[in-house]
Amino acid sequence: MDRxxxxxxxxxxxxPFNKKGIAVADDTSFARDLEFDSLTVMDFxxxxxxxxxxxxxxxxxxxxxxxxxxxxxVHAMRxxxx
Numbered sequence: 375m376d377r378x379x380x381x382x383x384x385x386x387x388x389x390p391f392n393k394k395g396i397a398v399a400d401d402t403s404f405a406r407d408l409e410f411d412s413l414t415v416m417d418f419x420x421x422x423x424x425x426x427x428x429x430x431x432x433x434x435x436x437x438x439x440x441x442x443x444x445x446x447x448v449h450a451m452r453x454x455x456x
Contacts, residue, residue, distance in 0.1 A: 380426075380449040387421045388441075400442025426452060 404410045428451045438444050
């Protein structure tokens with residue numbers, strides 16, 4: 375799976391969480407731009423983990439601040455599984 379496919383699938387999972395319809399780019403911040411609180415982050419991470427059959431550790435979650443960082447992290451995890 376290439377990065378564009380990873381991006382597409384994450385965008386599908388993000389849609390119900392993007393309540394304000396913010397245009398999402400690689401530099402979009404989950405906290406600042408999308409205004410995700412801790413509960414929303416947990417729900418969103420669970421959706422991503424289910425979609426890609428991966429586990430995102432708490433340490434990884436703490437390091438991921440932007441949409442692009444999330445796509446890169448998920449893409450790297452999926453490449454490791456291939």
